[in-house]
Amino acid sequence: MSDFDNKINEHFAGFVVRKDLVKVVKGNAIVPTYVLEYLLGQYCATDDEASIQTGIETVKDILRKHYVHRSEAGLIQSTIRERGRYKVIDQISVSLNEKTDSYEAVFENLGIKKVAVDSNTVKTHPKLLVTGVWCIADVQYEFSEEARVSPWILETIKPIQIAKVDYEQYRDLRRSFTTDEWIDLLMQSIGFRPEAFGRRSKLLQLLRLIPFVERNYNLIELGPKGTGKSHVYSEFSPHGQLISGGEITIPKLFVNNSNGRIGLVGYWDVVAFDEFAGREKTANKALVDIMKNYMANKTFSRGVNPMGAEASFSFVGNTDHNAPYMLKNSDLFEALPSQFHDSAFIDRLHAYLPGWEIDVIRGEMFTAGYGFIVDYLAEILRHLRSEDFSNRVQHYFKISEKISERDRTAISKTMSGLLKLIFPDGSQTEAEVEELLRLAMESRKRVKDQLARIDSTYPEVDFHYIGVDGVKRGVTTVEEEEYPQFYHTKGADGGDAQEDTLLDVPVAPLSIERKVGAPPPVLVTAHPAAQSSIALAEGHFVYAENRKGVSYDKLFGPYVDGASLVVVTDPYIRFFYQIRNMMEFVEMLVRRKRPEDQLRVHLVTAPDDGNLSRQRELLDSIKAACTGSGVEFSWAFDTSGAAHARDVVTDTGWKIVLDRGLDIFQPPIKTEGFSLGDRLQDHRVIKGFYVTYVKVAGETNKKIIDRVAGVKQPIAYDSSGPRADSRGAETS
Known part of the structure; x- marks a missing residue:
């Protein structure tokens, strides 16, 4: 077991189980995961391998004898x-x-x-x-x-459900884990390998759990097929009920007038509607009207006294088109049946989970580590439904007063749910609250922005919050940053989308910070062969995790055009995928430069002590690959430990600072087939990062260039290997 799995077993002994055991015992039994984990929890909730094997055989024997095929x-x-x-x-x-x-x-x-x-x-x-x-x-x-x-x-x-759990013990033990560890534990509990997901992707997966922990919460997720939209509602909890969107009736969902018996909303914590999307589908108008009233007021009536319930609704369905197509031609709710493609219904949704950001589920994404027995976690989440954590936000931030009460309620419920999941012990910091608040506001903003398209009577709303420092901080959606040319509509009627124009360089998000008095960034279409006449601007850009459409050509291209020397300082060009990033940066320069020009590229990085020979071999292969291209590549190890910065400097006076260096893309999940993300940077999902463009004064820039301009020389070898130069830099 890993150290993390050992830590999980140490603190939650008897309440966790190895998640890969479900597949081992399931066989051809068509039962939900929580049924199998209930049995595994009785016999295999241990880290002792011998006991696990004995328990597996016991569970298999129980299923063989008593499960009815x-x-x-x-x-x-x-x-x-x-x-x-x-x-x-x-x-x-x-x-x-x-x-x-x-x-x-x-x-x-x-x-x-x-x-x-x-x-x-x-x-x-x-x-x-x-x-x-x-x-x-x-x-x-x-x-x-x-x-x-x-x-x-x-x-x-x-x-099949645990009768009683100790919530106070659960809350106290939470303090033994860091925030990242706790999120990873929750990810393993729902069956996923945390390493296969970025931070934002993990939070989106946890967003699916909010209906289980928050009363009367209305969530919608629309996206491509195969992303596991319905899995959590059918397999995760005995308190959730997954039904086909076309099979529900008023008596079954709300109340049967003939006998007065309450329906699903009176007995289940979550009612999820599977296959909810489909323009060709029809729905009973009376059902839609009762649903709208229940989603808004938590009550319903069928000609008798109003009745209340606490069930949350989750709507999941497949989209026929990708996000830019929907934004350009219709709206992000285009896949809904016509009866539900209604502004009054949509306005009652607290959050829109962008299903197009969720990867298609593959075998290598499932974990073999330890996670909570899902029935145990389901009981904890059910206990938390009676609490409200939304007031914790007020200690740090104030939501804009211009936001309507319905929007404010939606944001508060999403925030409360995320805090219950991740910080049941109240250990959140200001930065962690801000991260969740931005996600909660974005999830509601996605609903509200589409309402402005569908119904012109809905005004556009400025979604922002204010910190204790009094600074206003705007919130945008990922697709708003990725496709600004389609996202924002023309005129007050919310009709036509903006014209399809290429905004290639730089790919500026809307939540941009710039120096005081600096001109706005120039967004232009760049072409090969050095558009040196373009008036480029300084600026600071923040890119949201999980968006696409970002490439080295868009980030760096115009700023390196016309340069004869480009110096890349990045201490983390060590592993294969990082060195591949460096090669792709060089490829970008080769494509952009004029054939008759000569360009020198120099990399300053740090040695990989674990596999130094492989690192040298790969860096030298870039040098060899550039032969005859007009680009000369060289590299140096900074063994002094001074190379902590990550930036790109040109002899034309530009300095580009990145907090992640060239490592801005999420690593792809390895498959035997083909992936556009492997071939085209525009189709890769990015990590969250920022980039700052600074025009360096001539004398300062000369010092930066001179600092590395003289290190290009052959590696000198002796019996002990390559020697370092007088500056402590091993060079090539």
């Missing part, structure tokens, strides 16, 4: 008859037979109906009356010659 239903029925009693694992629902004034159960897989159930069982487990619940049940068989009496009797029943 549909194809073997007849055999199990015979077993119950011959033995008189038998324990089964099945999905069970109960209904009232008014003719006999008795409750009768239906076993989904076992295929038996009219199973006698006593009233106390129904009172103890009322969810059985609404929908199927996975249970471990003892079934008896007593034949009666009276035709109206069923031979099947439900003797005992135990829903």
Whole structure:
């Protein structure tokens, strides 16, 4: 096990399980993950390998003997008859037979109906009356010659869920983990390998859990197929119910007028609507109207007294087009059925999760590490539903007064949910609150901006917040920064999108900080062959994580045009993918320069002590690859430890500072097939980073260039390997 897994087991012994065991024990049993993890939690919640293997065999034996496969239903029925009693694992629902004034159960897989159930069982487990619940049940068989009496009797029943958890212990143990560790623990708990996700991607995955931890929360996620949109609602918790969007009725969802029985919203914490999108689909207008009233007021009525409920709604569906197409031609809600493509319905959504930012789920994204038994975590989240953490924001930030009360409520509920998930102990810092606040505001802003497109009566809103320093800080969505030419509409009617214009250099986000008095950045289309006449501007640009459309050509191209020397200082050009980034930077320079020009590129980096020979070999291969291209590449190790900065300096007077250096792209998930992201930088997902463009004074720039201009010389080898020059720089 890793050190992290050891730490998890040390603090949460008995409440965590190795996540890859689910696949080991599942076999061909079609059961939710929480059912399997419930069993694994009984026998495999340990880090002792021998105990785990014994527990796996025990769980497999239980499933083999007691889980009912549909194809073997007849055999199990015979077993119950011959033995008189038998324990089964099945999905069970109960209904009232008014003719006999008795409750009768239906076993989904076992295929038996009219199973006698006593009233106390129904009172103890009322969810059985609404929908199927996975249970471990003892079934008896007593034949009666009276035709109206069923031979099947439900003797005992135990829903598969943990009865009680210690929330105070959970909260106290949270303090033993850093924020990053806790987020990674939650990621492993829902089955994912944290290393396969960036920070923003992790938070988007956790956003899917907010309906479980926040009452009456309305979330929508629209995106491509295969991103796991419905997985968390069908597999994660026994308190959530996933239904097909086209199969729901008013009596089933809200209340049955014939008997006054409340529907799904009265018994489940989360009701998720799968396959919700589809322009060709139709919905009952009365259902839509009741849903809108419930989403806004937490109550519903069908001609009788209003009734209240706490269930959160989650709507998930597939989109037919990508985000820029939707922004240019319609809106981000275009995939919804016409009855739901309604401003009143959309305005009641608290957050829009951008499904196009979620990677398609692949096998290498699943974890083999330890995470919470999902049933344990589900009970913790259910306990937290009764608390409100939104007031924690007020200690650090004030949301704009121009934002409407409905927008403010949406932001507060999203913030409360994220804080409950990540900081149940209240250990959040100002910076961490700001990160979550920006995500919460962005998730609501995505809804509000699309409303302005759909309905011209909705005004555009300035989403911003103010810190204790009194500084106003604006919030934008990722797609707003990535596609500004499509995102913002013309005129007050919210009609046509702006014309399709290329804004290539630099790719300026809207949340831009500039020096006081500096001119705005010039956004122009750059072409090869040095547009030296372009009036480039200084500026500071912040790029949001998970966006695309960013490349070295757009970031650096115009600023290196016309240069004869470019110096890259980046201490982290060590691993293969980082050296590949350096090669792609050189390729960009080769494409842009005039054929007759000569350009020298010099890299100052730090040695990789773990694999120095491989690093040298790869850097020298860049030098060899440039032969005959008109670009001369050289490199030097700064063994003095002084090269902490990450910047690009040209002899034309520009200095470009990046907090991440050239390492701005998220590493792709390795696959055997092809990926556009591997071939085209514009199609890669980026990390969050900033870049600052500074025009350096002539004398200062000369000193910077002179500092490295003389280091180009052959490596001198002796019996001990390459020698360092007098400045402590090993050179090539």
